[in-house]
Amino acid sequence: FNRTIAIVVSIKLVVFVLFGFYNRWWRYVSTKDMWGAARGVAVACLVADVTVYFASPVHDLRLPRSIAAMDLLLTLAFVAGSRLLARSLIERPGSGGLVARGKEVIVIGAGDAGQLIVKEMQRSRRLGYTPIGLIDDDPRKKNLRLHGVRVLGTTDELPHILRDNKPDELLIAMPSAAGEARQRVVDAARTARVPLKTLPGLHELIADDDNLASQLRPIEVEDVLGREPVDVDLDAIASYLADETVLVTGAGGSIGSELCRQIARAGAARLILVDNSEPALFGIERELVGERGFPASIPVLGDVQNRTKMRQVFDRYRPGVVFHTAAYKHVPLMEANPLESVRNNVLGTKIVADTAVEFGARRFVLISTDKALNPRAIYGQCKAICEWIVESYGARDDISTRFVAVRFGNVLNSAGSVVPIFRRQIERGGPVTVTHPEMTRFFMTIPEAAALVVQAGSIGGRGEIFVLDMGEAVSILELARNMIRLSGREPEREIAIEFVGTRPGEKLHEELWGEAEEVAETTHPKISRARRPSIEAAWLEDELLVLEHLVDEGETLELVSRLAAMLREPRRAEAPVLEDTLH
Structure with a gap:
């Protein structure tokens, strides 16, 4: 009998080791782990029972089939039960477990993120949170329990719930929620005077980080202004970025750095980071390599105005896709420095475009702006000419590179934009300075803008906007x-708001479409095509040579006058580009 026990135990231990039973951290056991355990138990019992049946350690006694069945059930119960017991002991409440530990919180969202947050709070005392209820907009979930925590109602019922069950804090666990839904929660929390925190949006969540509780942060204006999450066609993106060498100019900037993150996520083979700011370049390169596990990031400290440097970079790395984001962007500064605005924004764009064509890049994507339409400011005029460069190069039959420009408005929280300026003024106690009470702007979040730029790059283009x-x-x-x-x-x-008047070159309201432009749909619902007669290539080339000469000679007044004349009477071809294909 003892010999039989020894054989069975030895066989099962060997099989359990082979199935990795002792490689798992059973405190975090999952359904997948338990199915693996069941398979291991089944194999172990089968091998052990067959061995005992044929080896017959007990003389003249065959193993009854009922014993084999009982062995399987008891072993499975023991393996599963021992792990359940271990997890229960680890996650059990401390003494006085009926009393809340730390802050009592209500979690907004009973989806995947909500249940993970609740689970983490219950498991980890150091977080100092005790979930006392959940809120979800699905009325079918009301009164259901998630990890023992009841769903109290919907966000429409939140004001009433907060009166009856006022928590120490509210936590929004809806990474994919639109800004309008978050705003309702913010309004209810402010009325009830309950502090509020949130998980970041989908694009901001740290990949492969199971500890969602560590990513909770105070709610910010981006959260309530955000719109529906962008639906990105990953297959289309992968088709032109996967295993490709991609170059991003202005890689350390707000849009450039987010583009780098999303391009790395899309599976690019190499990512060439070009920027003339050493701290910004160092920051994005360290983030990609150290935090995001993308070692194929190559930082290049260089200026797009330097044609020799750009040719060296393109010659060495031969990028197939180029995202040109490098630009001076602050409107009042560009009004005060028109020579540098044209040198960097216009001539720099031409240099990068020329180099991309020379070294056979397949795609060139320019980041443009709503300020390029009917521009009053030097910055807007320069970006309008950049769009012309894209149109002109894209229409040429002797160029194989596919040129496109992507036009959008302001991005929230970009460097030097209105959101960080307002935030600093509020931290100092005010006043908050607004240029004009009727001033409006278009806004989107940085991740949303970058995702749509990457998506637009996958749509066919021959100089299209x-x-x-x-x-x-x-x-x-x-x-x-x-x-x-x-x-x-x-x-x-408590915080004063002062009106300081519009700055040089500013308009009260920006536009996204020109009067002569036709709006056409694309394969993506959030990306439209602006159709207009393309610019006359020979005329533009001559004008760019004149601008270059004026910049080199330092002729500021003549340069400003020439820019205004170009924008006032541009020479265009007779018909707009009508191509509408997906490549």
């Missing part, structure tokens, strides 16, 4: 008021 869906224009005054309220204070009572 793509325009991103920016939603409704946002009042800058309302933006300031929202940010003050999110800081926990009241606008104009």
Whole structure:
């Protein structure tokens, strides 16, 4: 008998080791792990029972089939039960477990993210949270329990729920929620005077980080202005970025750095990071290599105005796709420095475009702006000419590189933009300075803009201009008021708002479409095509030579006059580009 026991135990231990039973951290056991355990138990019992049946350690006694069945059931119960017991002991409440540990919280969202947050709070005492309820907009979930925590109702019932069950804090666990849904929660929390935190949006969530609780942060204006999550066609993106060498100019900037993150995620073979700012370049390269596990990031400290440097970079790495984001962008600064605006934004774009063509890049994607339409400012005029360069090069039959431009409005929280300026003013106690009470701007988040830029690059283009869906224009005054309220204070009572007048070159309202442009759909619902007669290539080439000469000679007044004349009477071909293919 003892010999039989020894044989069975030895066989099962060997099989369990082979199936990795002792390689798992059973505190975090999953359904997949338990199915693996069941398979291991079945194999172990089968091998052990067959061995005992044929070896017959007990003389003249065959193994009854009922014993084999009982062995399987008991072993499975023991393996599963021992692990369940271990997990229960690890995750059990401490003494006085009926009393909440730390802050009592209500979690908004009973989906995957919500259940993970609740689970993490219950498992980890150091977080200092005790979930006392859940809120979800699916009425069918009401009164259901998730890890023992009841779903109290929907967000429409939140004000009433907060009166009856006022928590220490609210946590939004809806990474894919639209800004409107988050705004309802923010309003209810402010009325009830309950502190609020949130998980970041889908694009901001750290990949492969199971500890969602560590990513909770205070709610910011981007969260309530954000719109529906962008539906990115990953197959289309992968078809032109996967295993490709991609070059990004301005890689350390707000849009450039986010483009780098998303391109790395799309499976590019190499990513060439070009920037003239050493700290910005160092920061994005370290993030990609150290935090995001993308070692094929090659930082190049260089200026797009330097044709020799650009040719060296393209010659060495031979990029197949180029995203040109490098640009000076601050409108008042460009008004004060028109020579540098043209040198960097216009001539720099031409240098990168020429080099991309010379070294056989397949695609060239320019980042443009809504300020390129009917521009009053030097910055807008320069970006309008950049669009012309794309149109002109894309229409040439002797160029195989596919040129496209992507036009959109302001991005929230970019360096030097209105959101960080308002945030610093609020932190100092005000006043918050608004240029004009009727000023409006189009906004989207940086991840959303970058995702749509990458998507637009996958759509066919021969000098085409793509325009991103920016939603409704946002009042800058309302933006300031929202940010003050999110800081926990009241606008104009605790934080003053001052009107300082429009700055040089600014317009009260920006546009996304020109009067002579036709709006055409594309394969993506949030990307439209602007159709217009293409620019006359020979005329543009001559004008660019004149601009280059004026910049080299330092003729500021003549340069400004020439820019205005070019924008006033551009020479265009007779018919717009009508290509509408997907490549």
